Amino acid sequence: MNRIFNDPDLVVEDMLRGWLQVHSDLVAAAENRRVVRHVRAPIAGKVGVVTGGGSGHEPAFLGYVGDGLVDAVAVGEIFSSPTAKSFFDAFKAADAGKGVACLYGNYAGDNMNVKMAMKMAEKEGIRVRTVVANDDVPSAPRSDREKRRGVAGEILMWKVGGARAAMGGSLDEVITAAQKAIDSCRSIGIGLSACTIPAVGKPNFEIKDGEMEVGIGHHGEPGIKVVKTTSANAMADLMLETVLPDLPFEAGMEVAVLLSGLGATPIMELYILQARVAEILASRGIQISRHFVGNYFTSLDMMGVTLTVMKLDDELKACLAYPCRSVGMTVEG
Amino acid sequence: MNRIFNDPDLVVEDMLRGWLQVHSDLVAAAENRRVVRHVRAPIAGKVGVVTGGGSGHEPAFLGYVGDGLVDAVAVGEIFSSPTAKSFFDAFKAADAGKGVACLYGNYAGDNMNVKMAMKMAEKEGIRVRTVVANDDVPSAPRSDREKRRGVAGEILMWKVGGARAAMGGSLDEVITAAQKAIDSCRSIGIGLSACTIPAVGKPNFEIKDGEMEVGIGHHGEPGIKVVKTTSANAMADLMLETVLPDLPFEAGMEVAVLLSGLGATPIMELYILQARVAEILASRGIQISRHFVGNYFTSLDMMGVTLTVMKLDDELKACLAYPCRSVGMTVEG
Known part of the structure; x- marks a missing residue:
């Protein structure tokens, strides 16, 4: 392990x-060193937006603290949920009296710790509502959507919720927009190599040379199938075959596409894949009105990608177009 | 090779x-498909800024085409120089009659092709001047600085030259500023794993598990020594020991620091390294006034980093602070 x-x-x-x-121009540590807050948080007159999750996914989660995005983030150990106390301290760091929208991913540890943090917040009179991201199609059948994991669709959920809050939305409005955002997202990952946690020193799962895992999770959670590696075009086809029928995405729709590398994938290869994704969507009569291609949500040194497609309406389009500034994403006004 | x-x-x-x-909001293809130009190039009243180089280094080179940066880029095959014709066509795409600053890296193929392209340009009455980046300290002794390769210091050279051009500088002023920029930069790379060109299918050099190559080039050019892997802190010490005495960087100076991953290095590890770099510079009385940490100049799936330190004066500071917008770098006004 050379790291x-x-x-x-x-x-x-x-x-x-x-x-x-x-x-330091953008973020600062809270008193709890496992909470990173916007340098001006709590921002007066605005609903606070909070997220949190394990480390090793940079620029997620802490890279999305910024203007028009997240106000405070609870930082966990590598691939582990932040503590309930850290979520609670993130709520406190973000709350300016208008309440807190906690927008996070559907993992057992996060669910438990957010729930405990909400009880702590209630005692201190901080109003918290949540949206739980569950955009990862392969992780459970459509009939059990609430069991699905959250993956890179979370970024678009933060973008929309963050914009709605920055526009002056109430807590209910921020929650409604963020919920709509994640309900409009469908994602899938493909793993091409495993990743290694430094403290472990070897991969805790295996992907063989010449094989890839379709539907893999951000922490190496098993996918739906292991297949021989294919061309980039066939990979794009495979991902869209899973993602498109699930919402379903249909002709005439406008979408945003987010293609994120998992950490070790060369940037050029993301664009090779994106070219085919765009071609297929066009052939289906689906219009891409916003692209995000890059390392938005990674898993240490895993090789592979996640594809997220989000159905857009006027509100979601306005929220995606709203200016934001952060390490992970900047949209200019 | 799972790619x-x-x-x-x-x-x-x-x-x-x-x-x-x-x-497509930012760049467009020129008639020559191996030239990517700013969507508004040639930009009236402005000196054209051009670069070019092999592919596989994304977001370099084409990711630095944008507002306040590069106007056109010649795109080569993976790790290979663009053709003379592509450099020439990039000059044509960028030239608005005020001349072209071609700011590129010191590699034999690029030197040859730029020279040929300049002859073609001369015949068409396009004035071209060059700055050749040679910031890579380990690639030749200090007494032979003109033999050194260009590495990530090129990005700061484009940033400064691009800003000077956007401010309305003449060709001579742009060249003088870009030359000062690269003369003020010193860089070093450390390789932790080799990279694989898809058409080759296996690494064309080797880095063993448990070893790292100090001074490695962007294409796997041999470094100055192969040593056992060390802690992040010892890596930072090793890099700064080579870089700091070379300019030399001394107490009281202000610097910019650019720490770029080589492609497969997890983002979190860049920040671990950066923490130590900042600590050492502070202990030497050197003030970092601008940081760049991320995948700015990569080498496919190589694991490792390059560190660039740039001595600043008022002109360079103003140029680094000047707004720019591109895929690889955005500085807000």
């Missing part, structure tokens, strides 16, 4: 030290 | 197809 760290048990602390220095 | 491509000989074409679609 860059000091004490393998302190990678998150060491990363945060660098992150807070480099991005 | 994402179709025909391995057409990876550049396939990437460009995706890139031009996704970034």
Whole structure:
């Protein structure tokens, strides 16, 4: 394992030290060192937007703290939920008295810790409502959508919720918009190589040379099938075959597409894949009105991608177009 | 080799197809399909800024075409120089009658092709001047600085030259600023794993597990030594020991620091390294006034980093702070 760290048990602390220095114009540490907040949070007159999750997914989660996006983030260990206390402290860091929208992904640890944090918040009179992202199609059948994991669709949920809050929306309005955002997203990942947590020192799952795992999760959760590696075009076909019928996405719709590398995939390869995704969507009469291609939500050094397609309406389009500034995403006004 | 491509000989074409679609607000293809130009190039009243180089380094080179940056880029095959014709066509795409600053890296193929392209340009009455980046300290001794390769310092050279041109500078002023920029930069790379060109199918050099190559080039050019892998802190020390004495960087100076991943390095590890870089510079009385941490100049799926330190004066600071917008770098006004 040739990697860059000091004490393998302190990678998150060491990363945060660098992150807070480099991005001191944008973010600051809260009193709880596992909470990163917008440098001006709580922002007066605005609903607070909070998220949180395990580390190792950078620029998610902390990279989406910024103007028009997230106000505070609870930072977990690598691939582990932040504590309930950290979620609670993130609520406190974000709350300006108009309530907090906690927009996070559907994982057991996060669900449990957010629930506990909400009880703590209730005692202090902080109003918190949640939206739980479940955009990952392969992780459960359509009939059990509430069991699906959240993957890169979370970014579009934060973008929409963050914009709605920045526009002056009430807590109910932010929650409704964020819920609509994630309900309009469908995602799938393909893994081409495993990833290694520094403190473990070897991959905790395996992807063989010449094979790829379709439907893999952000932490190596098993996919729906392991198949021989194919061309980029066949990969795009395979992903869209799963994603498109699920909403379903149909002719005449407008969509946003987010294609994220999982960490070790060369940038050029994301664009090779995107070219085919665009071709298929066009052939189906589906119009892409916004593209995001890059390393938006990674899994350490995993090779592979996630594809997210989001159905748009006027409100979602306006929210995606609303200016934001953060490490992970900047949209200019 | 688990990677994402179709025909391995057409990876550049396939990437460009995706890139031009996704970034159609910013860039367009020239008549020569191996030239990507700013969507408004040539931009009236402005010196044209051109670069070019091999593919596989994304977001370099084409990702730096944008407002306040590069106007046109010549696109080569993977790790290969663009043709003389492509450099010439990039000059034509960028020239608005005020001349062209061609700011590129010191590689034999690029030197030869730029020279030929300049002869073609001369015949058509296009005035071209060049700055050749040579910021890579380990690639030749200090006494032979003109033999050194260009690495990620090129990005800061484009940023400064691009800003000077956008501010309305003459060709001479743009060249002088870009030359000062690269003369003020010193860089070093460390490789932690080799990279694989899809059409080759296996790495054309080797880095063993448990070892790292100090001073490695962007295409796997041999470094100055192969050593056992160390802690992130020791890596930072090793890089700064080579870089700082070379300019030399001394107490009281202000600098910019650019830490770029080589493609497969997790984002979090760049920040772990950056924390130590900042600590050492502070201890030496050197003030970092601008940070760039991320995948700015990659080498396919190579694991590793390059560190660039740039000495600043008022002109360089103003140029780095000048607004720009591109895929690879955005600085807000």
